[in-house]
Amino acid sequence: MTKEKIRGLIARMSLAEKALQLTQLRSDFYPAPGAEAVPTGPFLEADLGEEELYCAGSVLAGAGAEAAAALQRQYMAKNPQGIPLLLMSDVIHGLRTVFPIPLALGCAFDEALAEEAARIAALEAAFSGLHVTFSPMADLARDPRWGRVMESAGEDPFLNARYAAAMVRGYQGDDPAEAGRIGCCVKHFAAYGAAEAGRDYNTVDMSEGVLREFYLPAYKAAVDAGCLMVMTSFNTVFRVPATANPQLLTGLLREEWGFAGTVISDHTAVSEVMNHSTAETGEEAARLCFEAGLDIEMMSLHFHKNLAALVERGEIPEEKLDAAVERVLELKNALGLFEKPFKDADPQREKQLILCAGHRAAARRIAGESAVLLKNDGCLPLATDAGPALVGPFAASRDVLGGWSVFGRTEDCVSLYDALKGRGIAEPPAWEESRVGIDRALEHCRDSGIVIAALGEPSDDTGEAKSKARIGLSAYQEELLCRLAAQGKKVITVVFSGRPLILDKAAEYSAGLFMAWFLGVESGSALADLLYGEAQPGGRLAMTFPRCEGQIPLYYNHYNTGRPPKTASGMGEAFVSAYLDTPNTPLYPFGFGLGYGERRYSAPRLSSARMAWGGSLRASVTAANPGSRPQRETVQLYIRDLSASVVRPVKELKGYRKIDLAPGEEREVSFDIPMEALSFVNGRNQTAVEPGRFRVYIGPDSGTDNQAEFVLDAPEGEIR
Ligand code: BGC
Numbered sequence: 001m002t003k004e005k006i007r008g009l010i011a012r013m014s015l016a017e018k019a020l021q022l023t024q025l026r027s028d029f030y031p032a033p034g035a036e037a038v039p040t041g042p043f044l045e046a047d048l049g050e051e052e053l054y055c056a057g058s059v060l061a062g063a064g065a066e067a068a069a070a071l072q073r074q075y076m077a078k079n080p081q082g083i084p085l086l087l088m089s090d091v092i093h094g095l096r097t098v099f100p101i102p103l104a105l106g107c108a109f110d111e112a113l114a115e116e117a118a119r120i121a122a123l124e125a126a127f128s129g130l131h132v133t134f135s136p137m138a139d140l141a142r143d144p145r146w147g148r149v150m151e152s153a154g155e156d157p158f159l160n161a162r163y164a165a166a167m168v169r170g171y172q173g174d175d176p177a178e179a180g181r182i183g184c185c186v187k188h189f190a191a192y193g194a195a196e197a198g199r200d201y202n203t204v205d206m207s208e209g210v211l212r213e214f215y216l217p218a219y220k221a222a223v224d225a226g227c228l229m230v231m232t233s234f235n236t237v238f239r240v241p242a243t244a245n246p247q248l249l250t251g252l253l254r255e256e257w258g259f260a261g262t263v264i265s266d267h268t269a270v271s272e273v274m275n276h277s278t279a280e281t282g283e284e285a286a287r288l289c290f291e292a293g294l295d296i297e298m299m300s301l302h303f304h305k306n307l308a309a310l311v312e313r314g315e316i317p318e319e320k321l322d323a324a325v326e327r328v329l330e331l332k333n334a335l336g337l338f339e340k341p342f343k344d345a346d347p348q349r350e351k352q353l354i355l356c357a358g359h360r361a362a363a364r365r366i367a368g369e370s371a372v373l374l375k376n377d378g379c380l381p382l383a384t385d386a387g388p389a390l391v392g393p394f395a396a397s398r399d400v401l402g403g404w405s406v407f408g409r410t411e412d413c414v415s416l417y418d419a420l421k422g423r424g425i426a427e428p429p430a431w432e433e434s435r436v437g438i439d440r441a442l443e444h445c446r447d448s449g450i451v452i453a454a455l456g457e458p459s460d461d462t463g464e465a466k467s468k469a470r471i472g473l474s475a476y477q478e479e480l481l482c483r484l485a486a487q488g489k490k491v492i493t494v495v496f497s498g499r500p501l502i503l504d505k506a507a508e509y510s511a512g513l514f515m516a517w518f519l520g521v522e523s524g525s526a527l528a529d530l531l532y533g534e535a536q537p538g539g540r541l542a543m544t545f546p547r548c549e550g551q552i553p554l555y556y557n558h559y560n561t562g563r564p565p566k567t568a569s570g571m572g573e574a575f576v577s578a579y580l581d582t583p584n585t586p587l588y589p590f591g592f593g594l595g596y597g598e599r600r601y602s603a604p605r606l607s608s609a610r611m612a613w614g615g616s617l618r619a620s621v622t623a624a625n626p627g628s629r630p631q632r633e634t635v636q637l638y639i640r641d642l643s644a645s646v647v648r649p650v651k652e653l654k655g656y657r658k659i660d661l662a663p664g665e666e667r668e669v670s671f672d673i674p675m676e677a678l679s680f681v682n683g684r685n686q687t688a689v690e691p692g693r694f695r696v697y698i699g700p701d702s703g704t705d706n707q708a709e710f711v712l713d714a715p716e717g718e719i720r
Contacts, residue, residue: 001338006329009081010322015308017080018325021057022307024264024298027087028062029053030071046301054078056304057328058086058296060267061130063095063407065345068129072341084341086332088185091133092151092404093117095124096412097359097521101402101462101498102137102163104370104517106153106542107593109634109656111166113366114153118170120359123180127353128407129345131335132183134231136167138218139188142553144543145198147466150403150498150518152193154542155555155590157214158653161221168225176228177336179344186222188233188266190248191215195235198552199467204235209646211237213681214557220257228261228331232294234269241276243269244285249293262331264296265289271300282306290316295324355412360522365535367519367526372539373594374503375513379450379490381533381596386450387424390417391441392477394454394496394516395428402498402518403463412521416454416494419524423532433476441480442487450490452531453481455506459518462498471549472502481509494527500545504587515541533596538632538658540593540701544586551582556590556702557649591653591701597631597661600624604698604708611675613691613715619708620670621698625661634658635669638697638704639677644690646683651702671698678712691715 013021029046030053054075061068068087075085093099099117100108108114118135125133137151140160153163164186171184191211195202206215223230230253232243242248243265253259270289271282279285286302287310297303310316337343353359373380382388394400396417401408417428429440445451455477461468472478473495482505484491492512495501507513514537519526529535546554561577568585570578578584602622611617625631637655641648655671673696675689682688691714699706 001333006326006333009083009329010325012081013325015311015321017055018321019304019307020052020055021083021325021328022296023056023301023304024058024060024088024296025053025056026299027059027071030059030074048301052304055080058088060299061087061089063089063125063128063130065127065129065347065350069342069345072345076341083329084332084337086132086335086337087130088132088134089125089130090135090404090406091121091125091130092135092137092406093402094121094363094405094520095128095407096354096409097124097363098401098405098408098412099363100367100370100519101150101517102153103150103498103542104519104539105366106159106163107372107517107539108366108369109159109540109542110369110658111162113369114163115166115170116362117366118167120362122171122182124350124354124359126180126182126344127346127349129342130182131337131343132185132229133171134185134187135171136164136184136186136222137188138164138186138222139191139193139233140215140218141193141543142555143195143198144471144500144546145467145469145549145552146193146195147200147403147462147468147499148193148464149500149543150462155544156542156557156653157217159542160218164218164222165225168222168227172226172228176334183228183331183335185229185231185264186219186227187231189219189230189253190233190237190242192233192235200465201234204237205239208238208685209681209683212685223253223257223259228334230259230261230263232263232265232269234266234272236276241269241273241278243294244273244278244288244292246292254293262295262327263293265294265298267298268300270294270297270302283310286310287315290324295327355521363520364522364526364529367522368529368535370517370519370539371527371530371537372515372541373513373530373537374515374588374592375507375510376594376596377511379492379511380531382450382531384423384532387448388450388452388492389445389448390420390425390428390452390454391431391444392428392454392480393431394456394494395431399459400496400518400523401520402459403466405520408521414522414524416452416524416527419528423528433474438476438480438483442483445484445489448489450492451484453484453491453493453510454496455493456496456516457498457501459496459498469549471499473506478505481506485509492531500543502548503545504547507587515539536630536632536660537593537595538634540591540634541588542590544590545588547582547587550579551586554586557652559647560650589701589703591634591636592703593634593701595631595633597625597629597663598627599631599633599661599700600626601699601706604696604706606696606708606710609710611673611710611712613713614675616672616674617710618670618672619696619698620668621706622666622668623659623661624666625663628663630663631661632658633661633700636699636701636704637671638702639673640695640697641678641680642693642695644680644692646680648680651697653702675712
């Protein structure tokens with residue numbers, strides 16, 4: 001539809017219709033197909049008339065091609081302008097073919113896999129009748145107490161930005177109107193991941209420099225990749241709720257980044273402005289959010305109830321209301337809904353595509369890349385005839401989708417036992433969090449020298465409003481490991497969780513340790529492939545694993561302080577920035593993960609010891625596998641700026657390359673470092689580069705000390 005036609009439509013709309021176009025309801029507000037339009041349940045509570053229902057611009061929808069098409073048919077028959085309804089939903093890590101949780105996908109250190117997963121999610125969602133997904137979630141996460149770490153690609157801005165952009169490409173392709181594509185919505189703008197103490201929805205307070213340098217790049221990358229929508233966050237930014245924050249929604253997003261798409265609030269976030277005490281009434285909340293730059297209010301009705309009156313009283317110019325409505329209609333237009341209001345809703349294609357063999361195969365391969373091997377004393381991979389006993393809460397559980405798998409079903413999942421029973425492994429006993437449960441498990445392992453203990457947190461312990469102050473394995477699970485180890489068993493612990501856990505005891509008692517996260521529908525098969533060496537472990541941690549909760553927040557790219565310890569642990573040193581009772585170092589650093597082979601790195605080589613201003617240089621390393629098994633290795637490049645006008649992180653990820661090394665193979669891996677890679681946010685909150693000394697690290701994880709140095713020369717004519 002042309003711009004003129006869209007504007008013509010807007011000219012015919014009443015103020016009330018316009019305000020409703022900016023309102024998102026839930027699809028269960030609408031009567032089921034064939035049912036009479038008798039207002040019930042939520043519909044009644046919301047105090048909406050039938051006419052109003054059919055003017056709301058978008059819904060938070062369920063999936064199913066038939067239901068979606070029926071809803072659209074019903075809606076368009078009653079909408080006074082014949083405007084189609086937008087159907088949005090949370091397709092976070094797959095629709096029915098559920099992929100690993102995003103944090104696990106981050107551990108694959110391969111954004112092409114995230115793009116592939118998003119592409120498949122888009123296919124299943126589009127043919128199920130959805131138009132937009134509320135993904136990617138680009139919130140940088142440093143605090144594993146926060147339950148939503150599972151939705152993000154972890155603690156690093158570089159990795160997060162690459163993933164966010166890749167997912168946008170995966171969902172939208174070149175044209176979101178094309179069959180099999182959907183629009184997407186990056187969230188939660190901004191810095192939702194920095195909730196104090198990891199408690200969901202809690203206050204966020206940080207300097208603008210930190211916000212810009214660490215938290216914003218991933219949202220920006222999604223916007224630059226053409227993401228159609230942005231969702232605001234629940235938290236405050238600079239002491240103003242993000243949803244009512246003009247500095248964020250207009251200054252930064254629209255003016256600085258040039259975002260021309262549609263901005264939606266998070267669920268009831270407009271109402272919550274009153275709880276934040278920056279508005280006293282619903283009318284004030286509506287005005288503040290609208291003026292700040294919000295287009296759509298999700299699931300509260302302050303826009304609907306107040307915008308028309310605010311325009312009539314001259315408090316909001318009608319042109320501003322029209323501009324917001326135009327952005328919503330342009331979104332519908334970008335998705336092709338004016339020409340094809342049902343878009344791809346097609347019950348037959350839906351059935352063919354959902355969980356088809358190709359999608360399942362991709363889910364299994366991607367899951368295998370996302371698990372992280374944390375310890376291996378040589379017990380892995382298992383020999384074909386190893387015949388381990390299998391115990392623990394996740395031994396036979398199909399509850400392995402992880403949070404935010406809104407459309408996923410546990411019956412679609414392959415459990416560890418499902419995958420292992422063909423290999424002669426006995427049925428595990430039911431697990432119980434009690435001494436009885438431990439005894440039963442021990443009895444089951446009596447005659448086995450090798451035990452696979454499938455432990456972890458329930459999948460429902462991570463996700464929204466799932467913060468925890470204690471993030472270890474349960475006491476019973478740790479006791480099981482302790483007693484198995486005391487009996488001389490080789491224990492291979494496989495940990496299921498949506499967040500990093502405190503694994504000090506698990507590491508101590510286990511001969512092999514896998515972080516399995518929640519790997520989606522093919523969890524069990526992917527893990528079996530890895531345990532038996534039929535797939536190579538290539539995952540690397542996208543979040544630091546602390547030794548204990550007291551170290552949190554613990555992340556690799558921290559500043560140095562004026563009193564850094566001389567040793568890595570800092571313990572026993574006087575008057576340094578350290579703990580008396582715990583080392584400064586994590587249990588496992590960011591980027592950490594093992595393969596089945598071995599790896600050795602040469603010292604980094606630089607193409608030059610100096611970089612000319614505006615130039616670049618090349619850093620190379622020789623990675624070798626001196627062992628007798630293949631090694632999948634993720635070579636990681638970090639840089640440290642040794643002196644700058646503001647403090648700089650001790651290391652920053654600037655590149656990574658996944659390679660396969662055959663036994664005995666050596667391979668040169670090179671990274672180009674352009675001058676822009678040395679930029680940072682200076683004291684005036686501008687992105688800048690400053691000449692001086694830089695250290696390059698290339699190694700297997702962020703703990704590496706394998707380094708070389710170079711100097712960035714000042715621009716010609718400038719004396720420093
Ligand atoms: C969550 C969002 C989600 C929305 C719609 C909110 O509670 O914070 O991430 O997209 O609900 O389901």
